[in-house]
Amino acid sequence: MARIVLLQMATALIAAVLAGVFGNASVAFSALLGGICCALPNAFFALRLFMSARKPGGANPMSFFIGEFFKITLTIALLAAVVYWYRDVNWPAFLIAFIVVLKSYFILLFRH
DSSP states (O other), X not given: OHHHHHHHHHHHHHXXXXXXXXXXXXXXXXXXXXXXXXXXXXXXXXXXXXXXXXXXXXXXXXXXXXXXXXXXXXXXXXXXHHHHHOTTOOHHHHHHHHHHHHHTTHHHHTOO
């Protein structure tokens, strides 16, 4: 789980750097925010699942579903916060970075 979260954080940074190279600071910041809106909820979900698995009796399916609910809620809250507080969002950069970070775990699936 930690590898996936670290990969997603690194992907968010790489997306922001690439957006900055091909765009300006606003494009790079929008890409970074898009990546964070995806990676941060996943990090909290992984932490919650790890802590739940460490309890006596291990993780149960309900803790997974509750964690997934909070992950989705946090994702929506972060997206809303970006829309509310950052008026200069470059939407293509934001959404592309969000999707790239969301799908970056596929890289780990194909590693040996």
